[in-house]
Amino acid sequence: MTGLGAIFLPQNPPERLRSIARAADEAGLEQLWLWEDCFLNGGVSAAAAALAWTTRLRVGIGILPVPLRNVALTAMEVATLHRMFGDRAIVGVGHGVQEWMKQVGVKAASPMTMLREQATALRALLNGESVTTDGRYVQLEQVKLDWPPEQPPALLVGATGPKTLRLTGELGDGTILTGGTSPDGVRAAREHIGAPDGHQLVVFLPAALGPTAADRMARQQERYGMDFPGVAGDSQAVAETVALFAEAGATTVVLQPTVDDPDPEGFVRAVATEVRPLVG
Incomplete structure (x- = not known):
């Protein structure tokens, strides 16, 4: 069965998260995703x-930009979430938006090398291993978590271009694709x-529900010009x-x-109670 979720956009003030998360939980929504976009809400x-x-x-x-954190700190935060909340916590890592990374002084000369080194070290640390490495961006000397997760969590990696997608297949248990990816884009990403078949593929799909859905989606497309504008309607x-995305290979x-959705709480409720029963 295809996994289904909704996004809490960071353009909402952080104090709005409580009511939206509770509405999602009470309605039976499977997953609520957050973004760590600069300079909005902190993801962890x-x-x-x-x-x-x-x-x-x-x-x-979806996602934690790897240049913003030392990998040991990322491992500590992910491990803590999983120790406290088990598999209800899902964490993806990725390059981050390069313009933002430059803005805060952490843009890597080789984002691919940084992502490879970070993902490799992160997996080992979350597996409870002692890690020593002297890479271009990651230097660790006998670093080992005192409280690793009881079960190593799946490592999800955000990706867009072909090189990063190949890297996610090599190092990750799953891949996160950004909003605006078309079904054909999902097939190409696959x-x-x-x-192998067990690799998760999470896709963000722009969606608008309600009487003003078409107008709101048109405004969004005019602003962002995505390859796949999304879906507006009932x-x-x-x-x-x-x-269509499930047929193309999306697992979630x-x-x-x-x-500008006028009712974010209503959106997550509708995804859980109206859209979910119609999705196989």
Whole structure:
């Protein structure tokens, strides 16, 4: 069965997260995803709060930009989330937006090398290993978590281009694709990833529900010009589009509301109670 979730956009103030997370949990939504976009909400702090406010909801961070954190700190934070909340915590890592990374003085000369070194070290640390490495960007000397996760979590990596997609297939248990990816883009990503059938593929799908859906989606497309603008309409239209992505190879589709959605709590409820029953 295709996994289904929704996104809490960081354009919402952080204090709005509580009501949206609780609405999602009470409605039976499977997953609520957060973004660590600069310079909005902190991903780990927001995820920890959302997990603490809920009982069943899985909370994903898509993604933590690896240049912003030492990999030992990332491992400590991910391990802590998993020790406290088990597999309800989902964490993805990635390059980050290069313009933002430059803005804060951490842009890597070789983002691919940095991502490879970080992902390799992160997996080993979360496996409870003692890690010593002297890479271009990651230098660790006998670093070992005192409280690793009881079960190593899946390592998800965000990717867009072919080289990064191949890297996610090599190093990751799953890949996160950004909003605006088309079903054909999902198929192409699958080819680049080249991973076995168990590899997760999470896709963000722009979606708008309600009487103003078409107008809001048109404004969003005018602003961002995505390759695939998303879907606007009723729950049936959204479910049919989710099915297209599932057929293309997505294992989880996460619906991304428009920034000007008038009712974010209503959006997550509708995804859980109206769209979910229509998705196989």
